[in-house]
Amino acid sequence: MIPAAFDYHRADTLDDALKLLKKYGDEAKVLSGGMSLLPMLKLRLASFAHLVDINRVPGLDYIKEEKGTLRIGAMTRQAALERSDLIRTQYPILADAVPLIADPLVRNRGTIGGNVANGDPGNDQPAIMLALGATFVARGSKERSIPASQFYKGLYSTALAPGEILTEIRIPAPPPKSGGAYAKLKRKTGDFAVAAAAVQLTLGKNGAIERAGIGLTNAGLTPVEAVDAAKYLVGKMPDEKTIAEAAKMAAAKSSPSADRRGSVEYKKEMARVLTARALRKAVQRAGGN
Amino acid sequence: MSEPRTDAKICGMGHSMKRKEDPRFIRGQGRYIDDFTLPGMLYMDIVRSPHAHARIKKINTARALKIPGVLAVIDGPTLAKYNLHWMPTISADTQMVLPIDEVMYQAQEVCAVIATERYIAADGVDAVEVEYEPLPVMVDPHKSLAPGAPVLRKDKEGKKDNLAFHWQAGDKADAERALAASDVVISENVYLPRIHVASMETCGCIADFDTAQGKLTVYMTTQAPHAVRTVFALVAGHVGLSEEKIRIVSPDIGGGFGGKVPVYPGYVIAVAASVVIGKPIKWIEDRMENLQADSFARDYHMKVELGAKRDGTMTSLKIKTVADHGYANASANPSKFPTGLFSICTGSYDLKHAFCEVDAAYTHKPPGGVAYRCSFRVTEAVHAIERATDALAQKLNMDPAELRMKNFIKPEQFPYKSVLGWEYDSGNYGVALKKAMDIIGYDALRREQAEKRKKGDLMGIGISSFTEIVGAGPSRDFDILGIKMFDSAEIRVHPTGKAIARFGTKSQGQGHETTYAQIVAEELGIPAAHVQVEEGDTDTAPYGLGTYASRSTPTSGAACALAARKIRDKAKKIAAHLLEVSEQDLDWEPGKFFVKGAPQMAKTIQECAFAAYTNHPQGMEAGLEAVHYYDPPNLTFPFGSYICVVDIDRGTGDVKVRRFVAVDDCGNIINPMIVEGQIHGGLTQGIGPALYEEISYDDEGNISGGSFLDYYVPTALETPHWETDKTTTPSPHHPFGAKGVGESATVGAPPAIANAVVRKSASGRIRVATAMTTTMRTIERPAGEPV
Amino acid sequence: MAKHKISVTINGAAREAEVESRLLLVHLIREVFRMTGTHVGCDTSHCGACTVVLDGNPVKSCTVLAVQADGAKITTVEGLEQGGKLHPVQEGFTEKHGLQCGFCTPGMLMTTSALLERNKNPSEQQIREAISGNLCRCTGYVNIVKAVQYAAEKMR
Structure with a gap:
């Protein structure tokens, strides 16, 4: 597996990189870690005439x-x-x-x-x-x-x-009484998620949820933000019933496709299970139950 | 044999000698096919079909040929000029080398680009434009076999269906009568999906035709170099390649597992290109080509019926199988056994009635049916009987261990003639199972499981008590393309007492350089360190059928011992001559002959060797060497009992193997360290297909599982810490009581895992949807419940 | 397409090369420098057979451009043995039968030698995590874990 030919440009400063990008327009692609880009190029699923390498640009690593x-x-x-x-x-x-x-x-x-x-x-x-x-x-x-x-x-x-x-x-930076968790199911090390849920929340003084954010991985063509579920949580006590309902709402937002990792039905169910798990863990980390 | 007979200096059988191969491998000095560069070498890369079935309307090579460094594009019509566009498979079917007008599977070779550099060859492949007319695709073997299905192999004159072959063993009427008379009968559908060996090194070759000498040398990744040489001579004889002018060299091989037995089109195209162009041609598959086009394994759809009396005594077994062979039957099976040794399916049990049959179907998938670390379809057979045994235990509400103990062939029944015709050489099944149960703490685990079930937690315990059948094989029954399945050894002892030994087999990581040297050490007392082992070069090694199906120790290992014994017999004559005594007065201990009753009067094997070249008796031929071609009287029957404990996530269906205990019996052991390593690797290639690996196709014949993105080879994190132990039941007919072991664990492990994972619930639903893999998982609980 | 002049230090030796932009580091090592201990086992950055240590970190050299290694310090399997003395991981793999066909071995050796630089006393779980980007088809990993433990012991 050999990439098609391209020209490599090493940017030594951010301005360098921006100049190169401007010069080559659509034909240019930024090369950072390369862990997705280079396999795509090798498989010839993508090709760019110019790669602009920002690995040596100072001040981007902190x-x-x-x-x-x-x-x-x-x-x-x-x-x-x-x-x-x-x-x-x-x-x-x-x-x-x-x-x-x-x-x-x-x-x-x-x-x-x-x-x-x-x-x-x-x-x-x-x-x-x-x-x-x-x-x-x-x-x-x-x-x-x-x-x-x-x-x-x-x-x-x-x-x-x-x-x-x-x-x-x-x-x-999360305020006090915040907690977050990421729950991921994958077929094996090195594979993308079958489904995964990211939850970040903050509890109020009375223990009710004050702020919540929920994101889903591999649940559609883009990363999915489960806005409704997050909204639903706000103001509620984080009990099992609330968590279950929010997880259900989040899963309803997922529109995965079937592949070797599972059927659509299975993946949607996994989005629900994993959202619930991430919610429980986030609550626990926030100092709730 | 528990204690080694030889000391650590000689390092004969039973010593865990460190491997002689390792010093080069740990330094990066192994020499695999892609590590060779020959002067003037060109590179070949292959254009492959995106369609599973299509007519080739046009191959436009103009753009490719314009690329500087692209020298040629070879297509079907090019090869047809030399009548090399078709070739036989090892199962005496035929397959295309390159197509003339129609492609029959996705990733099939369409044409090949020859270029001065690897990168340029890849650019050439990209630039070849092929116009296809897609045609209807047949992916389902059941539909393919249905009456009226369109005929796939129109190239076969008079072929009116898609049956590649039908094969059966046993008395059908008798088995059915016995099933009907059984108190209980279970019926299980068991599918073993298509999988791929995925050795870490892909396949490849350098074909080097020397125009001046008219000699073809092919450096290639082959497990069976001699057989390949003969096949090349048979296929290309008409273009002037004669067997004495063909040399196959198999260098270090990065894993084989059966995938490097067949001759793939790429090899043949490279050879043709080298002959035509007169330069060495290198072809190295990439991983996707390897997974998508090379021979697969399994793909057996089995319906298993097992009958029993109410007390659990098994009465009758019947298995009907539909086998998906892709567009050609390219199985690596002995000629008389198109479905391999599948009739070992009565397993470890004393079954008096049995019948099995296999219908093999053509479909629009890559050709194959090779092994995946399995001696000719034994994995399928073992999976069928071991799954059925567990289903029977559940139906009878019996403990599956108890049911097995009740039905095992008893030690006193060996040699045991199975109802399907095999003579099991030896076995002691109950002891192995008992040992595995003791190690894992079986009773306590069952109690824990009962507690967990009450709470709704899913914990599985699975057993597999398998019988393997390896070491093909006796020439009366076993041949591949007519060549009998003996194997060979040639040993030469040099004047200074060191030796070189060569074999017809070919190691791919099994450690032959070490174990064969230990056999010579055992038999002759020459330190293993002083024995150089060579394999894989057909110009120097004696003829043999190669390494696969756990046959090296049963065949070439035996040949090695017997060649060594010939040498010992001659050395004894020399010793008698040197000591001026009669041969009958001499006794042997490893390394020397001594006079009975006067042990100080002795001659070492080294002294005998020196004399063989400097002072041999008048009338005796000089030298000290021997060749042996070993034709085994029977196969060997290693066995074992495996127990596995899994924890299943009730929410996700995710399976974690908590513990796995493997008790193996492969008879007498040459090198315990290497045997344990073989079992560890085999177990890992058991968990792979059981839980992760699978290749499948959609209705259009598009592959899924065709790269390491979704062909899930287990990493160290998925693989449990294997626990191994052994019992020892020597083979009564093998010269030193050994049995093959390379594949036992791959054969035995999957049903243990499946038995731990799959369990029919009272509602009849299955906890994990597919029996063999859990790729497409369903969970036995109402969707939406809190988990 | 312009070529790039690069210089690297590989196994302690300074080397220069003129490379195409797209040349992969693994091919620089194998085909330009003719050090064939580093292997290629897949196309998708999954197998780790091509692992080398690049400026102190084990990386998959099939997924780095040669030109990106300009000025870098590279260690391959050929550079593990120093002055005729094997690296402890090399010894460990032999002593504990941590290899069979040998194809994944160079990558495993590079990953584990780098692990032991960072963690002198890794647990079994930590070793398994560290090698989870390196596939082995022969050993079942148990003996690789033992080999690394042997090396760790030896290095203490």
Whole structure:
């Protein structure tokens, strides 16, 4: 499996990269970790005349909390997230997910920016971003912020314009009494999810749910945000009945397709089961029951 | 045999000698096919059909040929000029090398691009434009066999249906009478899906035709180099390739498991290209080609009926199978056994009445029916009887272990003649099952399971007590394309007492360089470290049928011992000559002959070897070497009992193997470390098909499971920590009491897992939908319940 | 298409090459540098037979461009043995029968040698997780785990 010929360009600065993207327009593609792009090129399922490599662009690789916001540079490798104390202690929803992405060797190269930006509904982190209410920072001729909820347009299609590069992911630091969880079912290590659910919620003083976000992986052509289910939860006590109803509502939003991982019916049922499990765990982590 | 007879210096049988292969492999110095580069070598890449059935309207090569470095495109009509566009399969069916007008499966070879570099060949493939007219596709073997189905193999004159063959064993009327007279009869539909060996190395070759000498050398990934040479001579004799001018070299092989037995079209095209172009041609499959076009295994739809008396005594077995062979029967089976050794399906049980039959269907899928680490359809047979046994236990409300114990062939019944015609050489089944039950703590697990069930938790315990049949085989019954299934060994002892041994088999990771050396060490007392083992080069090795179906130790291993004994007999004459005593006065202990009653009067094997070249008796031929072609009197019948415990997620149906205990009996063991390794690997290739691996097709014949994206090979995280143990029941007819072991675990493990996972509930629904794999899972609970 | 001049340090030796943009790192190693210990086992970045250590991290060299390795330090299986002394993982794989056909072995050795750099005393579960991007079809993994434990012991 050999990729079709292309020209490789190494960007040494972000401006370099942006210039190259501008120059080559539609014919150019950003190369970050390459863990999705290079296999696609090798299988000749995609081809680009120009690859713009941003691996050496400085200042895109960081994990830091500032002024109530978690900021993750787009070139941050999955392995770095996996080893981050901040993520492990403060963002269990990400800590749940990262070790379940592909395999350790892939995580040594693969980046969070690539995971959220390539528009594959099978990737795990988009659903998590939806649950967390994250914002993506893109740089083109100017910098702009795109809420995750408005980012995913279709299969491999996102709000990123040609000539734009995703540079940063911003996640609101969860207030006290928050909890998050990612529940994923996969056929085996290295496979995409049969179904997976990301849940992030915050409990109020009386123990009722104050804010909730739910995202589903591999549940349609784009990552799915279960808005109705999340809305339904707000103001309710997180008891079994509420969780069951929200899970049902979330699963109703999934429209998976049948493949080797299961039938449509099975996958929808899994979306329900996993949403319920993620909800229970999130509640527990938030200090509820 | 429990304690080794030889010391660690000699390292004969029973020593866990470290492998002689390892020093090169751990340094990255193995030499696999893609590691070779010959001067002037060109690369070949193959254009494959996206359709499962289509007419080729036009192949446009102009754009490809314009690419600098693309030298040629070879298509069916090119090969037809040399009458090389069709070839025989190893089951004496025929298959296309390259098509003239019609493709019959997705990923079928359409034409081949020859280029100066690998990357350019790939570009060439991309640039070839093929116009197809899609034709109706037949994917269901049952529909294919139905009356009135369109005939797939129109190339076969007079062929009016899609039956590749029908085969049966046993007395149908008798088996049916006995079933009708049974107190209980269970009926199970068991489907073993299409799977693929997926060895880590794909297939490939370098075909090198030396125009000056008229000699063809093919370096290739083959488990059976000698047979391939003969096949090439038979197929290409008419274009001047004669067997003495063909050399097949099988280098280090990165796993075979049966997938490297057949001759694939790619090899033949590369050979044709090299002959025509006069340069070495390298062809290396990629993984998708490997999974999508190479021979598959299994794909057996079995209906199993098992009858019993109310007390659990099994009375009669009947199995009807529809086998999906794809568009050609390319099974690697002995000629007289088109469905292999499937009639071992009475298993470990003393069944007096049995009948089995197989209808093999043509469909628009890749040709095949090779093994997947299985001795000729034994996996299918074992799965059928072991699943049926569990279903019977459930119906009778008996413990499945107890039911097995009740029906086992008893030790005193061996050699045991089965109702379907096999003579089981030896066995002691109850001891193995008891041992497995003790190790795993069977009774406690059953109690835990009962508690869990009360709470609604799903915990499964599965047993499989299998009987294998390996070591094909006796020449009266076993041949492939007419060549009898003996195998060979040639040993030469050098003057300084070191030796070289060559064999007709070919290791693909089994460790032959070590184990054969240990057999020589055992028989001659020459340290195994001093025995060089070689296989795979047809110019040097003695003729043999190769390594598959767990046959190397039963055949070439036996040949090795017997060749060594010939050498020992001669060495004894030399020792008598050197010691000036009569042969009858000599005794042997590993490594030396000594005079009875005077052990200080001795000659070592090394001294005898030296004398064989420097001081041999008058009238005796000089030298110390021997060849043996071993024709086994019977097959060997290894067996074992496996018990597996699984926990099933009630919410998702996800199966976790908590524990797996394997007690194997393969008779006397050459190298315990290697045998354990074979069992570990076999078990993993048992859990794979049972829980993860499957290839399937949609109605248009599009493959699913055709890359590692969705052909689910288990990783270290899916694979449990295997627990192994053994019993030892030597084969009474094998020269050193061994039985083959390479495939036992792959044969025995899947039904243990299936028996742990699948259980008919009172409502008749099945907990996990497909019996063999759980790829498409359903869960036995109302959808929507809180889990 | 322009070619790129790159220089890498492979197994301690500085090497230069002129490469096409699309040349995969694994082919740079195997076909340009003719070090054939690193293998190719699939097309989809699943098998790990091509694993090499790139600037300290084990990666799948079939999914990295050669040109991306410009200036990098690469270790392949050929570089594990130092001054005639085997790396403990190499010893462990032999001692514990952690290999059969040998095809996945170089990748396994690279992954596990890198693991032991990071974690001196990995548990069985940690070893299994570390090698979960490397497929082995022969051993059933149990003896690979033992081989790594042997090496860890040896390195302490």
